[in-house]
Amino acid sequence: MARKKRVKGNAKAKEKFMQVFAEVRWKHRFDAEPKCQHFEKCGGCTLQQHSYEQQIDIKKQALERLVKETPGMSSLAKLELEAISSERDYKYRQRMDFIVTPEGSGQRRCDGQQGVVELEECALIENENYAIYAKTLDLSREFSIEAYDQKNYTGCLRYIIIRRTRTGEQLVSLLTTSSADDAKMEQIAQALLAEGVNSVYWNVNDNRVDDSLGECRKFWGQEFIQETLLGRDFILGPLTFFQANHEVASAAYSSVRDFIKECKARQIHDLYSGTCTMPVIFGDLVDSVTAVENFPENVRMAGKNLEANKISNVNLIEQDVAEFLQQEDLAMEFSVLNPPRKGMHEQALRRILELAPANLAYLSCSPRSLLEDLGILFREYKPVKIQLFDMFPQTEHFETLVLLTKKER
Known part of the structure; x- marks a missing residue:
């Protein structure tokens, strides 16, 4: 029987997260006055009636519950979720x-x-x-x-x-x-x-x-x-992707850097590399980095970032990640995954399982697509750490970092 193709980013999965988030939120009483006069009308930030401490609790509890209620996530649910708050709860967006x-x-x-x-x-x-x-x-x-x-x-x-x-x-x-x-x-x-x-x-x-x-x-x-x-x-530049919250981005990238040091990796594949922010940050730790990105403007700015920081050990490739991974002679030791909100293409995920890098660092802006992708990766990998980074205070959005290592056979 032919295997049914998984539908990525389906509406039911998105509704599940929003339902969980709403249920967790409404268990918390309002304990703050909105600072913005447009709060009741503007869709920019919806959590201003909760103190910042309470916002962190809501996001952490919502993610923990979503992990617990998602099939196949028992190994992730056993890990303690660390939540990293923002130094600025307002005026943080650049x-x-x-x-x-x-x-x-x-x-x-x-x-x-x-x-x-x-x-x-x-x-x-x-x-x-x-x-x-x-x-x-x-x-x-x-x-x-x-x-x-x-x-x-x-x-x-x-x-x-x-x-x-x-x-x-x-x-x-x-x-x-x-x-x-x-x-x-x-x-x-x-x-x-x-x-x-x-x-x-x-x-x-x-x-x-x-x-x-x-x-x-x-x-x-x-x-x-x-x-x-x-x-x-x-x-x-005007089209350059860069994390909106400077301080929280620093914390997230530092966690990836620390994991690379811990694993003593020498060759890194940074998939969905954007403007090479992470290769610039951890490039000094390793022998070489292969950075893959398919948006032309990001590739152009990545080259300028590498030049500005005098980095010469990064091989920048302008190509779709799924296409890049199909190379027959490809070998991977450690891969950083930072895909767009919709997550990774299923073909790319299955190819990573075949290539079997020893360790993975997956940074995601969507808990829904993250858990969908982990459902495939967990066939060959086990999670060793999960962190919530509150990149977007006053909103329901956040980033999640999951560090994974190859299962022993």
């Missing part, structure tokens, strides 16, 4: 995307109504970040840059994206349709540079799909801004 519509600009509503909340503040970003967003929005209206209408596909300005590093450098990206006026965009950019913004990008997206990504039409000021993480330098 990037925020603000949607622009004819009805207003800000974040989407969460109160059951359609539309956008016109923000007068945002508690998740630093004051300087919000001030530049507000200034950019005012400039767009001053120069009559018409807001994009997602329903009728008319208008121009779709998103204002603000990025600020812990060192204080700021990048503003305006996403428009191709109908934007060059002269007006020039005036807006120059005004922002005069306000102290380091980098201004004009990106274009004519697709009808609601997306904050676009192709660069022009930039002003610095081409990139720079962030420092665990003593390494990282180059950031």
Whole structure:
């Protein structure tokens, strides 16, 4: 009989996590006053009525219960779950995307109504970040840059994206349709540079799909801004993926680094490598790293990060992970897995079982897809540690790191 193909990221699994999270949450009484005036309407952060200590308890209990109730996770359920909190429970995000519509600009509503909340503040970003967003929005209206209408596909300005590093450098990206006026965009950019913004990008997206990504039409000021993480330098552009919470990301990457040291690994495969953040952080521990990433912009920025940190032992490969793993002569000792929210392709998971690296470090932003993938990996691996990293205070989101080692036969 043919094996039934597993459906990844199914709606029932997602509903299960949200159900568990909601049930755990409502067992905790509200013990804090929301700090943001938009709390009841804005969908940006929904846990403000819980103190931060209580938020950590809710997330930890929800993950523990989900692990316990998921078939095949008994070995994981036996491990003590360590929860790492954030140094900042507010103003921790270094990037925020603000949607622009004819009805207003800000974040989407969460109160059951359609539309956008016109923000007068945002508690998740630093004051300087919000001030530049507000200034950019005012400039767009001053120069009559018409807001994009997602329903009728008319208008121009779709998103204002603000990025600020812990060192204080700021990048503003305006996403428009191709109908934007060059002269007006020039005036807006120059005004922002005069306000102290380091980098201004004009990106274009004519697709009808609601997306904050676009192709660069022009930039002003610095081409990139720079962030420092665990003593390494990282180059950031408008499309660069970088963890939103600097301090918690440092803790997560340090755990991966410590595991590599403990295992005395010499060759690492970093799958879904992004901009090579982790290879830059642990590259000095090993002989070589093979970093695999298929998003062109990430690959371009990864090369710049390797160059900025003078790292020469990383082999950067632009290829889909599932395709890369099909090489016949491939050998793996230790693999770092950090896939997107939907998790790993089943073909890639089964190929890892065949290649049988001695140890794995799996960092995930989705407990649902993580447990789905572990259901396959546990056929040949056993978990040795699980950690919850609260990358996103005031929200239901978090990252989970599971460290695995090959079963003895």
